[in-house]
Amino acid sequence: MNTLFDLDIAQKDRQLQQELQQVYAEEGFSEKVIMLFREIIYHYYHARGRSFSWREEISPYRVVVSEIMLQQTQTDRVAKKFDLFVQQFPDFQTLAGASFEEVLRLWKGLGYNRRALALQKIAQKIVTEFDGNLPQCPEVLATFPAIGKATASSILAFSYNQPTIFIETNIRTIFIYFFFKHLREVYDKQIMPLIEATLDHQAPRAWYYALMDYGVMLKKNVGNLNQFSKHYTKQSKFEGSDRQIRGMILQLLLDVPGISTDDLLMHFAGLGKEENRVKILLNDLLQEKLIWLCENQLQLGSKV
Numbered sequence: 001m002n003t004l005f006d007l008d009i010a011q012k013d014r015q016l017q018q019e020l021q022q023v024y025a026e027e028g029f030s031e032k033v034i035m036l037f038r039e040i041i042y043h044y045y046h047a048r049g050r051s052f053s054w055r056e057e058i059s060p061y062r063v064v065v066s067e068i069m070l071q072q073t074q075t076d077r078v079a080k081k082f083d084l085f086v087q088q089f090p091d092f093q094t095l096a097g098a099s100f101e102e103v104l105r106l107w108k109g110l111g112y113n114r115r116a117l118a119l120q121k122i123a124q125k126i127v128t129e130f131d132g133n134l135p136q137c138p139e140v141l142a143t144f145p146a147i148g149k150a151t152a153s154s155i156l157a158f159s160y161n162q163p164t165i166f167i168e169t170n171i172r173t174i175f176i177y178f179f180f181k182h183l184r185e186v187y188d189k190q191i192m193p194l195i196e197a198t199l200d201h202q203a204p205r206a207w208y209y210a211l212m213d214y215g216v217m218l219k220k221n222v223g224n225l226n227q228f229s230k231h232y233t234k235q236s237k238f239e240g241s242d243r244q245i246r247g248m249i250l251q252l253l254l255d256v257p258g259i260s261t262d263d264l265l266m267h268f269a270g271l272g273k274e275e276n277r278v279k280i281l282l283n284d285l286l287q288e289k290l291i292w293l294c295e296n297q298l299q300l301g302s303k304v
């Protein structure tokens with residue numbers, strides 16, 4: 001923050017935070033605390049809210065694509081891929097009917113490639129079972145590939161402006177910062193009632209955008225408070241990991257479709273990768289139906 005306007009925002013933020021903490025100490029989690037909390041979050045959002053393509057043009061399809069892309073992937077990487085992806089696959093029907101090779105080519109760079117297959121499976125399920133319409137029931141949506149309870153709730157909040165309750169890393173950061181700052185093992189079950197109590201039922205979509213943007217700001221200025229969550233797990237190193245080798249296998253099949261298993265193993269032996277390790281990962285990819293084998297020829301996607 002280096003402009004006068006930014007300094008004004010920061011000063012107002014500090015004043016509101018001080019007032020909130022004073023009232024919280026005196027009254028506990030009262031209606032006034034909730035009012036001040038919302039004022040803090042919205043004040044920052046109205047001044048410094050982030051702009052993303054999936055926020056500017058909202059549809060159930062665009063929300064689903066963005067939410068699956070954003071799982072375990074930073075927003076700046078998603079922003080670089082999202083527009084290209086929805087230009088190529090503008091709706092559930094187009095994505096459902098595409099080849100997995102086409103989908104994976106546009107997905108590359110986002111990591112966790114099983115999500116690309118899951119996203120296509122979601123589109124196929126919506127087209128074949130729901131007449132191309134995204135279900136509006138969170139319990140139904142939570143049964144879809146790569147969509148659990150939290151993701152189902154976030155999709156419905158952003159798609160249909162439903163006042164659902166969910167937690168994710170940026171939201172968790174905010175509530176730890178404001179209400180659990182002195183604890184070192186915070187459970188989500190402690191945070192969820194506060195999320196429900198502070199939810200703006202008149203504008204849940206905007207409220208969750210505001211929460212996420214404030215959480216991102218806190219991470220930059222305060223640090224990673226998620227480490228104090230009981231549910232926190234540190235992401236494993238990518239270099240030399242199984243994730244890296246899985247991605248290399250899929251990239252090889254994009255470059256050389258129909259390569260034999262023996263040639264693939266020979267290729268990775270030349271890169272110094274242990275054969276048994278590659279075999280195990282290859283079998284995992286087959287089990288997950290990211291690839292399939294026909295007459296010793298490896299192909300992308302599941303056999304139909």
